[in-house]
Amino acid sequence: MIMKRAIILSSGGIDSTTCIAYAKNQGYTCLSLSFDYGQRHRSELDAAKKVAAYFNVEHHIFKIDIDQYRGSALTDTNIDVPTAASYSKTDIPMTYVPARNTIFLSIALGFAEVYKIGHIFIGANAIDYSNYPDCRPEYIQAFQAMANLATKAAIQGEKVVIETPIIDLTKAQIIELGMKNGVDYSMTVSCYQADELGRACHDCHSCAIRKKGFEEAGVSDPTHYVK
Amino acid sequence: MIMKRAIILSSGGIDSTTCIAYAKNQGYTCLSLSFDYGQRHRSELDAAKKVAAYFNVEHHIFKIDIDQYRGSALTDTNIDVPTAASYSKTDIPMTYVPARNTIFLSIALGFAEVYKIGHIFIGANAIDYSNYPDCRPEYIQAFQAMANLATKAAIQGEKVVIETPIIDLTKAQIIELGMKNGVDYSMTVSCYQADELGRACHDCHSCAIRKKGFEEAGVSDPTHYVK
Numbered sequence: 428m429i430m431k432r433a434i435i436l437s438s439g440g441i442d443s444t445t446c447i448a449y450a451k452n453q454g455y456t457c458l459s460l461s462f463d464y465g466q467r468h469r470s471e472l473d474a475a476k477k478v479a480a481y482f483n484v485e486h487h488i489f490k491i492d493i494d495q496y497r498g499s500a501l502t503d504t505n506i507d508v509p510t511a512a513s514y515s516k517t518d519i520p521m522t523y524v525p526a527r528n529t530i531f532l533s534i535a536l537g538f539a540e541v542y543k544i545g546h547i548f549i550g551a552n553a554i555d556y557s558n559y560p561d562c563r564p565e566y567i568q569a570f571q572a573m574a575n576l577a578t579k580a581a582i583q584g585e586k587v588v589i590e591t592p593i594i595d596l597t598k599a600q601i602i603e604l605g606m607k608n609g610v611d612y613s614m615t616v617s618c619y620q621a622d623e624l625g626r627a628c629h630d631c632h633s634c635a636i637r638k639k640g641f642e643e644a645g646v647s648d649p650t651h652y653v654k
Numbered sequence: 655m656i657m658k659r660a661i662i663l664s665s666g667g668i669d670s671t672t673c674i675a676y677a678k679n680q681g682y683t684c685l686s687l688s689f690d691y692g693q694r695h696r697s698e699l700d701a702a703k704k705v706a707a708y709f710n711v712e713h714h715i716f717k718i719d720i721d722q723y724r725g726s727a728l729t730d731t732n733i734d735v736p737t738a739a740s741y742s743k744t745d746i747p748m749t750y751v752p753a754r755n756t757i758f759l760s761i762a763l764g765f766a767e768v769y770k771i772g773h774i775f776i777g778a779n780a781i782d783y784s785n786y787p788d789c790r791p792e793y794i795q796a797f798q799a800m801a802n803l804a805t806k807a808a809i810q811g812e813k814v815v816i817e818t819p820i821i822d823l824t825k826a827q828i829i830e831l832g833m834k835n836g837v838d839y840s841m842t843v844s845c846y847q848a849d850e851l852g853r854a855c856h857d858c859h860s861c862a863i864r865k866k867g868f869e870e871a872g873v874s875d876p877t878h879y880v881k
Contacts, residue, residue, distance in 0.1 A: 491718050493764065526764035529804045533760040537720065537753035566803040573796035577756045582787045 432456045433546035433590070434535050437486075439474025440617045441637060442550030442593055445601050447482050448608035449592050450548050457484040460538065462531055465494040470625040474616040481614060489534055493527070528561035532570055532589065539587045540578045548590045554597050567591050598640030606646065613649035626653045659683045660773035660817070661762050664713075666701025667844045668864060669777030669820055672828050674709050675835035676819050677775050684711040687765060689758055692721040697852040701843040708841060716761055720754070755788035759797055759816065766814045767805045775817045781824050794818050825867030833873065840876035853880045 433455040437443040450457050459479040461472055472488060479486030528551065535547045551562040560566060571589045575581050593601045605612065617637040618627035627634050629652045641648040660682040664670040677684050686706040688699055699715060706713035755778065762774045778789040787793060798816045802808050820828045832839065844864040845854035854861050856879045868875040 487722075489722050495714075495716050525767035526760055526805055529760040529763060529800070530757070533753055533756040536756060540752035560806055560809045561804050563803070566800070569796075569800035569803050573756070573793070573800045576790070576793040576796050577788050578753055579787055 431546075432458070432542075432544045433548055434458050434460050434539055434544055435484075435548040436531055436535060436550065437461050437475045437478065438550075439471045439476075439478055439615055440550075441598070441601060441605065441612060441615050441640065442552055443475075444478045444610055444612070444615045445593060445605035445608070446548045446550045446590075447478060447484060448605055448610045450546075450590070451482055451484065452608045455546065457482070458538075458542070458544065459484050459486045460535055461486065461488045462534075463488050463490045464527075465492050468621050468623070470616050470621040470623060474614060474625055477614045481611065487538075489538075491530070491534070493530070526561070528559075528566075529570070532574075536574055536577065536587060540580045543580070543585070544587070545585065546588050546590050548592065551591050551594050552596065552598075552601070553594050562594075564591070564594055567594065597643070598636055599643035602640050602644040602646055606644075611649070612641075612646075613651065617650075622653055624651070626651045628653060658773075659685070659769075659771045660775055661685050661687050661766055661771050662711075662775040663758055663762060663777065664688050664702045664705065665777075666698045666703075666705055666842055667777075668825070668828060668832065668839060668842050668867065669779055670702075671705050671777075671837055671839070671842045672820060672832035672835070673775040673777045673817075674705060674711065675832055675837045677773075677817070678709055678711065679835045682773065684709070685765075685769070685771065686711050686713045687762055688713065688715045689761075690715050690717045691754075692719050695848050695850070697843050697848040697850060701841060701852055704841045708838065714765075716765075718757070718761070720757070753788070755786075755793075756797070759801075763801055763804065763814060767807045770807070770812070771814070772812065773815050773817050775819065778818050778821050779823065779825075779828070780821050789821075791818070791821055794821065824870070825863055826870035829867050829871040829873055833871075838876070839868075839873075840878065844877075849880055851878070853878045855880060 431454055433450050435443065435447045435450055435457050437447060437459040447457060447459060459475065461475040463472060476486055532549065539547055551567060553563050567589055575586050616625045617633045619631045619633050620628050627650050637650065638648060658681055660677050662670065662674045662677055662684050664674060664686040674684060674686060686702065688702040690699060703713055759776065766774055778794060780790050794816055802813050843852045844860045846858045846860050847855050854877050864877065865875060
């Protein structure tokens with residue numbers, strides 16, 4: 428039997444932290460799942476760990492080096508492989524990780540099956556990141572349809588439900604939801620280039636969205652900045 | 655532009671090796687992609703490497719330790735985590751890796767996007783492994799629908815096509831197709847517990863299916879057996 432338990436994908440940022448607080452207050456026993464996928468800074472993982480401890484939920488870090496895509500094993504001649512140097516100049520920005528949510532949700536799906544967990548929360552948001560295809564409601568629905576056919580548990584009637592409580596909210600609304608559910612956002616890190624203490628740069632796109640969110644929510648910004 | 659290039663998921667067994675031979679003869683430039691996911695024996699990866707060299711295709715091994723699911727990080731008390739010992743006694747057989755094809759296809763999808771590859775071949779087969787949910791045509795169709803929404807490339811019109819040329823074939827028909835396309839099956843390993851030289855046990859379920867396939871195809875069995 429699937430009990431009211433949930434995996435929450437956690438990056439230590441505003442969106443996933445809000446999901447943890449929300450799910451916990453909805454009565455779920457939560458497992459926070461973070462990915463060590465070769466991201467630039469460890470502070471994201473440190474923040475996710477702090478958040479999990481704060482909410483007293485299990486935390487697991489799954490290691491998967493997505494950067495292997497650009498690894499040196501692709502050295503033969505049949506395929507015209509872009510070099511690491513040329514890759515960074517293509518139209519795919521370095522902050523876009525190909526198929527990231529699909530890979531993360533797939534791993535979470537395996538996790539859910541092993542531990543008989545019925546819900547996966549993902550802090551996907553279609554408002555502030557509308558150019559990320561794998562944050563849109565239609566993508567999530569398609570993943571759900573696939574997941575319903577993918578596992579033994581699912582075909583035996585124990586489907587895993589992908590939960591996206593903040594998919595249609597603005598950043599300000601997400602912050603309001605989190606505050607209502609007891610989030611202390613000073614623990615969270617959003618910056619693409621936070622330092623090892625988790626202090627934000629104040630300059631990147633992610634910092635700008637975060638700052639605007641606090642302003643619009645009328646909440647004083649608790650972010651630790653480098654400057 | 656997406657050229658006629660394909661990623662072939664390769665386990666070094668009959669099914670995926672047949673897919674490599676078939677795709678190559680269909681004119682695809684192939685990248686063979688294997689997963690080092692904590693499987694018991696390295697001989698599977700050795701076989702995949704041999705096969706790739708035989709067909710002169712690029713080979714990449716992607717490391718992902720799926721066994722982290724059962725890792726020691728899950729030690730806290732909020733979730734009733736089965737121990738490794740109890741896990742092996744559940745109704746999930748050890749040969750079933752939860753959400754495996756979903757995880758592998760998702761990673762291949764990321765690979766395809768990075769290198770602008772338009773096709774992913776998977777040797778899924780619904781006949782001999784009909785109890786694996788993620789080998790059925792309806793699952794593959796659902797994955798395709800999800801993939802069509804998942805990536806930047808897809809929403810820009812460069813969809814990746816999931817190809818399953820052997821999904822409806824019997825093992826004997828797969829072997830016949832492979833022979834027609836130049837496969838030397840003595841390179842391949844199917845056994846769940848092959849030794850380090852790739853020699854098959856002759857006893858496991860996978861050995862039995864393989865042996866029956868050669869018998870029904872009327873082909874002498876080239877398998878290297880331990881005994």
